[in-house]
Amino acid sequence: MQLQERTATELRRAIMEGVFQPGQRLSEVDLAQRFQTSRSPIREALVQLELEGFVARADTGRVYVRPLSLTEAEQLFIVRANLEGLACRLAVDNVNRKDVLRLEANIDGMEQASRKRDFHAALGLGAEFHRTIIDACGNAPLEDCLRSFRARTARYRFIVAALEEFNEKRVNEHRAILSAIRAQDPELAELAMRSHIVASSRETLAALRSFLARSEEASGR
Amino acid sequence: MQLQERTATELRRAIMEGVFQPGQRLSEVDLAQRFQTSRSPIREALVQLELEGFVARADTGRVYVRPLSLTEAEQLFIVRANLEGLACRLAVDNVNRKDVLRLEANIDGMEQASRKRDFHAALGLGAEFHRTIIDACGNAPLEDCLRSFRARTARYRFIVAALEEFNEKRVNEHRAILSAIRAQDPELAELAMRSHIVASSRETLAALRSFLARSEEASGR
DNA sequence: TATCACAAAACTGTCGACAGAACATCGGTC
DNA sequence: GACCGATGTTCTGTCGACAGTTTTGTGATA
Structure with a gap:
């Protein structure tokens, strides 16, 4: 399976299960390290998760787990x-x-x-x-x-x-x-x-x- | 505006208007050249357009404009x-x-x-x-x-x-x-x-x- | 102690490079 | 003439690097 896809799936699951808390910041570098990849697949996965509503992007470009409301x-x-x-x-x-x-x-x-x-x-x-x-x-x-x-x-x-x-x-x-x-x-x-x-x-x-x-x-x- | 976002918007419009024909292949290199960027923003835009249903990815990774049906x-x-x-x-x-x-x-x-x-x-x-x-x-x-x-x-x-x-x-x-x-x-x-x-x-x-x-x-x- | 200025560190956006897979081309064989 | 295999080309997936921006940390000042 492609790295971007795998990352998106795992990250989505982690967010759903609360491994990453609502509001928590997600640094591309940290994620890359955690998933043992470079930043490119991470960035692609984040585009996907943003569209799906799991993360949100600040106007500075930083990505956060979407808070629950x-x-x-x-x-x-x-x-x-x-x-x-x-x-x-x-x-x-x-x-x-x-x-x-x-x-x-x-x-x-x-x-x-x-x-x-x-x-x-x-x-x-x-x-x-x-x-x-x-x-x-x-x-x-x-x-x-x-x-x-x-x-x-x-x-x-x-x-x-x-x-x-x-x-x-x-x-x-x-x-x-x-x-x-x-x-x-x-x-x-x-x-x-x-x-x-x-x-x-x-x-x-x-x-x-x-x-x-x-x-x-x-x-x- | 960010390059990835701009690319996604323009590419979407181009597909809607038929500039890129249904079924047509979209090469990352060509798109990068056409939009005057590197491949990274293009790839991110393609992830987005795939999720939105405008393009489809073959199992070889190649991307095509989704055919009309x-x-x-x-x-x-x-x-x-x-x-x-x-x-x-x-x-x-x-x-x-x-x-x-x-x-x-x-x-x-x-x-x-x-x-x-x-x-x-x-x-x-x-x-x-x-x-x-x-x-x-x-x-x-x-x-x-x-x-x-x-x-x-x-x-x-x-x-x-x-x-x-x-x-x-x-x-x-x-x-x-x-x-x-x-x-x-x-x-x-x-x-x-x-x-x-x-x-x-x-x-x-x-x-x-x-x-x-x-x-x-x-x-x- | 609170505030501000400034330097250092961390991070994102973008790029070019490289390896390996997919594809096209062309010559050979039946 | 059709099929097949080798070979060169094109393309994607992934990586590391660099520039510019945001954030953090620090020390000076009131």
Whole structure:
């Protein structure tokens, strides 16, 4: 794999996982050293991550990890709900037998994981559920766009408190989505997906609010 | 302005205007010479344009202008209709007096340009109408995303035949959108915008179909 | 102690160079 | 005449270097 691509992927992951903190400065030289390359691939990767919304460039040219903000999260989720609703509607006409079986198995797995209190696994299965539907929507530009938006919102996921009830509700919502797909009802499928994301985002946003309030309080002292 | 940014902007424009033909190869060395720079800024600009969907990279690393295709156009318009509908709905709660006046004046100008058969001006005013609404939606990630999608669909615009009737219908649709915004009706505004884009895209797609058929026929001989 | 000026250090933007891969050309073989 | 292989050319991926700018650190001054 090309160095620029590899760097972009790893750096993106590092930012999503919080290895690089929001607001932290990213020096090209440091990054080059850390990734064992020269600055050229780093610079190319940074152009990409800037476009994807993971880093921001000051007018001096310096690059920073984009800070987390409540309003940005809200806005991202609004767009995601819409786009992913559209993808779900389109997927209705494209899913094959295999996809449906896979979605079924996924929901079952998520339910079991949720029962076993393995919330990390449940979260992973949840993401896979969405990915399966998106891959089936048959609209490449939409798929790319959604991949990007999902990655951006994923940065806010680490905060999710109360995973327990979270997952249980999600399982039911996923069930509703699948049932709409099975019924070949595009309108309903779109609606189900959209309200699922809205509901899910509400919990994330609530957690984020208290998180930001706490960290503000801490920095205020 | 930075060289990379300037290059990306100019190259994008050149591709949109057809200076570089779909499918044409873009050599880094040639581009560097043409833009009077070294290869570094060119490479960074190409990363950007690839992400934006204007160029594609072969697995050998060579970069080509992305070919036009009917299915891509259809898919782009579907996404755009949805996103821009959303933006329009959000804009309802954000537009101020000045925006409304501006939209009004814009429609009047478009109508006059259409009557004078100045279709180029009409097209420009039409784009400005949309831009005003998008700028008022108050959702930065959505704005960025839409900017990108609009630029991508703009590549297909050069084909529009029958500009005449085209513009007349558009004026009325714009009027409907503005009236929904004035009435503070988000649902209606979204619907009006979405159907406007669907209707408009239908004409573009029809023109594209015959264009592609003709060029296929020509290359077949 | 706070402020300012100035020197030193760090960093970005851009460039040219080099190695290795991909491609084109041309002569040879069937 | 078509196919194939060798050879030279072109091109990309990566690197290190340099200039100019921003930032940091320091010491003098009020």
